[in-house]
Amino acid sequence: MNGSEASTVPPPTSVLFARGVIARLATWDTLRVAVQESWGGPGSSAKRTWLASEIVDAFEQQSPVPDDQYIEEMLLQVIADEFDAIVEDGSGESVAVDIVRLWEETRLGKQDLVTKFEEATEKLKGKKMIVEETEDEEWEDDEDEEGEGDETDENEPPQLIERSLPRNPKPEPEVDEDGFTLVKGKNRR
Numbered sequence: 001m002n003g004s005e006a007s008t009v010p011p012p013t014s015v016l017f018a019r020g021v022i023a024r025l026a027t028w029d030t031l032r033v034a035v036q037e038s039w040g041g042p043g044s045s046a047k048r049t050w051l052a053s054e055i056v057d058a059f060e061q062q063s064p065v066p067d068d069q070y071i072e073e074m075l076l077q078v079i080a081d082e083f084d085a086i087v088e089d090g091s092g093e094s095v096a097v098d099i100v101r102l103w104e105e106t107r108l109g110k111q112d113l114v115t116k117f118e119e120a121t122e123k124l125k126g127k128k129m130i131v132e133e134t135e136d137e138e139w140e141d142d143e144d145e146e147g148e149g150d151e152t153d154e155n156e157p158p159q160l161i162e163r164s165l166p167r168n169p170k171p172e173p174e175v176d177e178d179g180f181t182l183v184k185g186k187n188r189r
Helices: 003-008 012-026 029-036 044-061 068-083 091-107 112-124
Strands: none
Touching: 012 029, 012 044, 012 091, 012 112, 029 044, 029 068, 029 091, 044 068, 068 091, 091 112
């Protein structure tokens, strides 16, 4: 084996770290939904793999190594750019902290955390995320401007626009010249 072939094989700690990053991203609910719902288009799954490789490269090539804030910003930027989503639930921070921990532990040859995330990923395989929209979500779609209407949750009843008239419509209230509403008593017999 010549020198160039030896340099193409990554060290075991790098492989371990890459496995951990892939597994951690696979367990991040936000990214799981983005891939499942194809927010990044038909190549959403490939974008998740690309993100993992970008993170691994950042740790392998940057000096000093990235901190959790750098990784969080990277995650949020990729989700925004590649999946057209904004993450506001704080989950990007916990993923970033976990990735930094993965880096630190795999440098020492420890694989407990990698194993933990890989096992969690295995449990999630084949399970679909249930996506529910909350009432406070704002849709800033170009579709609304084109008159195609708002998207609604399939489980939410539609808002009625027109009301049907009651069978026995109530008469309009009588208002006297001073602006007071005339109260009429009911015949009770």
